[in-house]
Amino acid sequence: MADKKLLVIDEGTTSTRVMLFAPDGRRVASEQRGLTQHYPGPGLVEHDAEEIWTLSLECARAMVAKAGGADRVAAIGITNQRETIIFWSRRTGKALAPAIVWQDRRTGDLCRSLQEAGREAMIQAKTGLLLDPYFSASKIAWALEHWPQLKQAGADLLVGTVESWLVYRLTGGLHISDATNASRTMLMNITSGRWDQELLDLWDVPAAMLPEIVDCAGEYGSTDPDLFGSPIAITGMAGDQQAASIGQACLNPGDTKSTYGTGAFILTNTGEKLQHSKHRLLSTIARQIEGKRHYALEGSVFVAGSLIKWLRDDLGLLRDAAESEQLARTVEDNGGVYLVPALSGLGAPHWRPDARAAISGLSFASNRAHIARAALEAMAHQTHDLMSAFAADGARWERLKIDGGMVANDWLSQDLADMLDLQVERPHFIETTALGAAMLAGVGCGLFGSLDEASAMRGEVEGFDPKIDAKLRETRLSGWRDAVRAVLRD
């Protein structure tokens, strides 16, 4: 077993990646395909579920071949974009409608009306989530009402998040969802770990179309023998942010990771105790193993790396993302320039979808380096706001483990340490999402006795220590607070 590989399917929002890991954590090979984004109207974001399946299968077949055949693969782990919802036929296994993606805002009115009807407190108490179109339930309710083929399908209709869909197709009919993904649907009671009848009634979702909720590690089933030559066991599953948390070895209460990709997602492990936020953070399931749930508080920032992409592609201010670092280093400070990146509203802890971005403090002395620097500084500023919300909820950070495409930027990593006044830890291998799924699959197939043991896969890390003095930090934070206040006032 120890010389076999773990195969991970990382089904992201913009691409499908399949990787092979050695049990010591080395990534041996990887195959990637871009996923078509469909924008059928303002605020609408869809994927083609059949494309998700076809690309995953293509990449997985390439990786099985690379491993030397299905017999050389110890197990499969799956991690995925969360909240996105897929509808398919029990009989044919084919998708019956487009996948509605987590970014889709079509259910804004529906969520607002339930908010006005005073339902958010009950929902938050049961699910840990806030009434926002981000989560799956309103998307399912909308689809059942507006897409006649779903109503016509009757008992043939199945629904699930992306990992559920992949498992159904890989196994030829196993309908399951892991507890972390289920916790993002807004239909699961995260205390009991089961679908909740009151929530199913609220959203008018029949229980019969939902998957069975299972652990994040275990022998769920095997792939259809026709797919890869012989069956491969599927033994690990978690939503992307929870997988990243595991990949960062955030296994104990207080452990915190922040992923800076398109958006930024911060999770603090709160242990076996579900903790409700009083500061507009989300409570979520961090993992469930042998029926035991561990919880996390989560802060979601909608705009992180997408800000750098916007500066590059839409403003033409940067040649490439890495130039942001060179530019930031050419100026001594931000020159009084602040950038509040509310390009698609503000997420946690503000939750103001109507807020719009602003660049403030400009003068003739400002140049593009100041703007690039203000953009990078915004990451530490946003993280600082969340650190305060987490602390107010009783989850104090002792250090921060960072990952995601943006943290290739050394200046940004140091600025996080400086502004948070914390040690920041960056693993050499920053694909922590896939790594977490590999660890879960390794535990599920018995390669490791526990996640603690599996966490040796994480490998070496690099530390960034705070270097600036408190006065400088306070000056920056007060400038940021003024800039946010101006944006929230509009």
Ligand code: ADP
């Ligand atoms: P996702 O997984 O959400 O697609 P990634 O983790 O791959 O995103 O991160 C990509 C993002 O990181 C892009 O939005 C890009 O603009 C940003 N990025 C990449 N390299 C750098 C860099 N050196 N400095 C700042 N931002 C960067």
